[in-house]
Amino acid sequence: MAEYVIYETVAVLQINNPPLNVLSHHVRRQLMSGLQQALQDTAVRSIVIMGKGQIFTAGADVKEFGTEKALSDPSLPTLVEAVAASNKPVVTAFHGTTLGGGVALALASHYRLAASSVKIGLPEVEIGIVPTCGVSQRLPRLVGLQTAVQMIVSAQTMSAQQALTTGLLDKVVSGDLLSEAVGFAKSVEVQALADRRVGSRAVPGADTAEDVLDAARKRLVRRSRGAIAPLTCLQAIQASLLPFETGMKREAELGQYLWTSWQTGALRYAFLAERTVKRWYLPGNKTVNYRTAEPLVINSVGVLGAGTMGVGITICLLQAGLKVVLIEANKTQLDKAVTLIQRSLGGRSHSKQLSHQAMQLRATTDYRQLGEVDLVIEAVFEDLALKRKVFQQLDSVTKPQAILATNTSGLDIDKIASATQRPDKVIGTHFFSPANVMRLLENIYGRHTSPETIATAMQLGATIGKVGVLVGNCPGFVGNRMKGLNFTEAMFLLEEGAEPQDVDKVLEEFGFAMGPFRVSDLAGGDVHWRRRIQAGLTTEQGPPPNTPLLYRQGNRYCPLADMLCMQGRFGQKTGAGWYRYESGSRAALPDAVVHRLILKHRQDNGLQRRNISSQEIVERCLYPLINEGFRILEEGLAAGPQDIDVIFLLGFGWPRHTGGPMYYADKVVGLGILLRCLEKYRALHPRSAHWVPSSLLQTMATQGTSLTAWAAGSRL
Numbered sequence: 002m003a004e005y006v007i008y009e010t011v012a013v014l015q016i017n018n019p020p021l022n023v024l025s026h027h028v029r030r031q032l033m034s035g036l037q038q039a040l041q042d043t044a045v046r047s048i049v050i051m052g053k054g055q056i057f058t059a060g061a062d063v064k065e066f067g068t069e070k071a072l073s074d075p076s077l078p079t080l081v082e083a084v085a086a087s088n089k090p091v092v093t094a095f096h097g098t099t100l101g102g103g104v105a106l107a108l109a110s111h112y113r114l115a116a117s118s119v120k121i122g123l124p125e126v127e128i129g130i131v132p133t134c135g136v137s138q139r140l141p142r143l144v145g146l147q148t149a150v151q152m153i154v155s156a157q158t159m160s161a162q163q164a165l166t167t168g169l170l171d172k173v174v175s176g177d178l179l180s181e182a183v184g185f186a187k188s189v190e191v192q193a194l195a196d197r198r199v200g201s202r203a204v205p206g207a208d209t210a211e212d213v214l215d216a217a218r219k220r221l222v223r224r225s226r227g228a229i230a231p232l233t234c235l236q237a238i239q240a241s242l243l244p245f246e247t248g249m250k251r252e253a254e255l256g257q258y259l260w261t262s263w264q265t266g267a268l269r270y271a272f273l274a275e276r277t278v279k280r281w282y283l284p285g286n287k288t289v290n291y292r293t294a295e296p297l298v299i300n301s302v303g304v305l306g307a308g309t310m311g312v313g314i315t316i317c318l319l320q321a322g323l324k325v326v327l328i329e330a331n332k333t334q335l336d337k338a339v340t341l342i343q344r345s346l347g348g349r350s351h352s353k354q355l356s357h358q359a360m361q362l363r364a365t366t367d368y369r370q371l372g373e374v375d376l377v378i379e380a381v382f383e384d385l386a387l388k389r390k391v392f393q394q395l396d397s398v399t400k401p402q403a404i405l406a407t408n409t410s411g412l413d414i415d416k417i418a419s420a421t422q423r424p425d426k427v428i429g430t431h432f433f434s435p436a437n438v439m440r441l442l443e444n445i446y447g448r449h450t451s452p453e454t455i456a457t458a459m460q461l462g463a464t465i466g467k468v469g470v471l472v473g474n475c476p477g478f479v480g481n482r483m484k485g486l487n488f489t490e491a492m493f494l495l496e497e498g499a500e501p502q503d504v505d506k507v508l509e510e511f512g513f514a515m516g517p518f519r520v521s522d523l524a525g526g527d528v529h530w531r532r533r534i535q536a537g538l539t540t541e542q543g544p545p546p547n548t549p550l551l552y553r554q555g556n557r558y559c560p561l562a563d564m565l566c567m568q569g570r571f572g573q574k575t576g577a578g579w580y581r582y583e584s585g586s587r588a589a590l591p592d593a594v595v596h597r598l599i600l601k602h603r604q605d606n607g608l609q610r611r612n613i614s615s616q617e618i619v620e621r622c623l624y625p626l627i628n629e630g631f632r633i634l635e636e637g638l639a640a641g642p643q644d645i646d647v648i649f650l651l652g653f654g655w656p657r658h659t660g661g662p663m664y665y666a667d668k669v670v671g672l673g674i675l676l677r678c679l680e681k682y683r684a685l686h687p688r689s690a691h692w693v694p695s696s697l698l699q700t701m702a703t704q705g706t707s708l709t710a711w712a713a714g715s716r717l
């Protein structure tokens with residue numbers, strides 16, 4: 002609701018809709034009625050709009066979008082325009098965070114005030130909408146095109162000080178916001194309003210406008226990769242150069258265009274899915290869930306292994322204010338890691354000027370220092386025997402109630418847990434590289450993992466600013482199990498006629514930041530090669546004895562990646578992989594050596610080259626992965642499609658504007674079309690088991706059920 006209080010001649014309207022003061026229908030109704038009351042009351046000479054609680058407002062109510070409530074009177078545009086039309090001065094005073102619709106109210110007001118700690122932002126582009134309600138028209142008039150583009154198109158938040166400098170704020174206050182706002186409102190009661198109305202101003206620096214917009218357009222064309230919201234938002238900003246009323250009409254048209262696009266639905270879904278997965282439960286036993294399981298309190302964490310992952314994990318633990326004991330047997334490696342960690346946390350190594358966070362780190366080669374930690378994250382080399390040995394040691398040196406987590410990217414959690422006397426306290430915490438940057442934490446429970454251990458790992462994820470997704474135990478877990486198929490098919494496409502750069506280009510146009518071959522070169526081809534060797538699919542010298550080159554373990558197999566690794570071409574780190582890299586450069590250059598290797602491979606094995614369309618590349622690379630997602634749901638390894646989608650959005654660079662693989666299949670491709678496509682490729686490639694449609698997909702496609710509707714019904 003919104004509260005209405007009078008302070009002498011000032012009417013204060015306070016939004017009170019905890020926790021985030023979103024501008025839901027009942028809030029808008031009360032704000033509107035408060036505004037009307039203040040306008041009618043002759044004793045009132047000015048109006049303050051502010052928020053109660055933690056923040057001013059998180060903006061429009063995203064959960065109302067698509068429902069009748071979003072349009073019910075007063076809609077947000079109606080409320081905002083009523084504020085703009087007020088003939089008494091309106092002062093908006095914000096604190097905490099002010100997003101979207103909150104900024105719209107502020108821009109329509111005559112004055113803007115904020116607490117010094119405020120963060121101001123326009124996240125609309127991230128949920129695929131234009132910042133309407135006049136934001137795209139008023140903001141450039143107030144702060145200029147350059148700043149408006151930065152705020153609207155890149156959704157960057159602004160500090161109070163920046164907002165003051167750019168002219169978005171009239172004043173930053175450090176005292177009590179309510180009394181400051183009331184005092185300020187009183188001081189402007191006699192001021193004329195005409196030039197305080199942002200809509201009546203001209204955009205400053207209009208002579209350089211085209212240059213600014215052109216530069217932004219070029220940047221966006223390069224970066225948007227199929228997402229339509231950023232360029233549409235830019236068009237709305239451009240309309241601010243027109244007379245205000247014309248610009249408002251254009252803003253509304255562009256807003257409607259985005260609103261009705263499928264991408265907006267996908268982005269809104271992604272926003273909500275990231276929050277839905279926090280409400281975790283065991284797919285096979287819903288009684289074990291975020292409500293019934295209590296996490297342990299974690300104050301100190303041990304990290305075992307100071308390689309790239311160990312360092313990244315340590316940084317995010319320290320950043321969250323936890324104490325960390327970092328263990329590494331190799332002293333040189335340990336020292337190197339400490340320097341990296343201190344540098345990243347802003348402290349200087351070997352000086353007294355270490356940041357407070359860096360001072361919470363104890364780095365040692367001595368395992369016994371783990372005796373007092375509450376939880377250990379093991380990040381040693383990806384080798385089952387090694388990890389089992391390490392867990393045996395951890396079991397003996399840590400206190401009995403400590404949780405033992407493994408940062409494996411696909412090894413069997415139960416096999417690791419069985420090396421200890423406390424399998425109930427063993428869990429997988431799969432971080433993604435770089436661990437201090439990537440927001441995903443794939444948490445994997447084993448057969449014996451206790452609810453308390455799961456709750457603790459999920460809570461730890463939230464503490465360190467990650468989105469934790471809980472999944473069951475299977476080779477590769479959810480992410481790598483699905484992703485592996487994408488690369489498998491990408492390689493088959495090389496056998497049939499494509500070049501690595503063709504496949505990468507199509508998938509980058511689809512929206513991925515990098516295609517599968519560039520990703521492989523970045524990650525290092527040797528990582529998966531070792532895994533294939535361990536799985537018995539290949540050897541360091543080539544195919545295992547008596548194995549056909551193009552078939553392994555009953556399935557079609559492409560040996561091209563193995564051939565590259567046998568030549569020491571591991572990707573960027575060796576200067577060559579699927580591409581070649583000039584010294585010091587990360588630019589992937591097509592390589593004649595790879596071209597000849599593929600050509601020879603085709604010739605040697607009688608593989609016919611044909612032209613492969615972009616559509617086929619998308620279908621071949623993405624549909625088996627999606628089919629595997631259905632299998633994962635069928636096997637009860639993920640609670641719902643949202644969990645899978647969040648893993649791909651946050652861990653694998655899946656383009657957000659498509660919602661994630663499962664949403665894309667359900668809402669963009671259509672389950673019926675997906676099923677027919679899988680069947681078509683199954684007939685063409687009978688030796689690839691991943692084309693066999695999952696029975697869950699078959700049932701849903703045949704019954705015409707929507708995956709998202711099915712999931713919404715089954716979610717806790």
Ligand SMILES: CCC/C=C/C(=O)SCCNC(=O)CCNC(=O)[C@H](O)C(C)(C)COP(=O)([O-])OP(=O)([O-])OC[C@H]1O[C@@H](n2cnc3c(N)ncnc32)[C@H](O)[C@@H]1OP(=O)([O-])[O-]
Nearest residue numbers: 023059060061062063064100101102105124132133134276
């Ligand atoms: C200008 C023209 C038109 C206007 C357009 C707009 O304003 S568009 C809107 C522009 N605004 C945005 O895009 C808002 C973006 N929001 C954020 O960035 C963050 O929520 C935060 C920084 C405000 C708080 O972070 P935090 O980590 O403290 O909290 P958290 O993120 O975990 O969320 C807690 C709960 O609140 C829920 N919820 C949050 N916002 C909204 C909302 N607007 N609506 C409804 N619900 C919302 C969220 O789903 C979750 O619910 P659950 O799952 O528990 O049922």
